[in-house]
Amino acid sequence: DAKTTQPNSMESNEEEPVHLPCNHSTISGTDYIHWYRQLPSQGPEYVIHGLTSNVNNRMASLAIAEDRKSSTLILHRATLRDAAVYYCILLPYYGGSQGNLIFGKGTKLSVKP
């Protein structure tokens, strides 16, 4: 499985944008880039995913480098509720185990009031 590298922790101020980086230099052409987050004492929740183009949804934006070897999750205005561990995960879109999310340690985001 292709691996991802994320900083262990990041800090942000409330109502400021946050850019969470992820390196995935061994990504293959069939891997989607998925982001999940885990709020304290809760199960993970889906945030966003993409393949090649930048993606936006109501929660966040995903910026994917042209060579796809890195990506950045963008929270446009961090709130206290965004304090969580953010996981960047690569998922192939074919194969018998295409549903298996392989979690690393993620980035723990702290948001200061």
Add this chain to the structure above:
Amino acid sequence: NAGVTQTPKFQVLKTGQSMTLQCAQDMNHEYMSWYRQDPGMGLRLIHYSVGAGITDQGEVPNGYNVSRSTTEDFPLRLLSAAPSQTSVYFCASGDLADLAKNIQYFGAGTRLSVL
């Protein structure tokens, strides 16, 4: 909207006891899985299933059994609990019909302590 429901929320066992962690989803998802999360760690895949009657092992399957007799339910069995199985267990489900999405939904977790 129930989503993925896990029961119980908390459980304390003695070493050697057996128990079943329940997981049910009401979204008609083919894919279901079980993870465990130890303190300060990411989630590790225990077992998964891509449909009724089909199960497979994940990264850490030893000490756990699963079966999938219906689309809705995916119970995780501990036949003889050990202290090393003290962890938080999460169940997830997803729709494999749309591979481009592959969004998975997680339950709230079961916190298990084995004494």
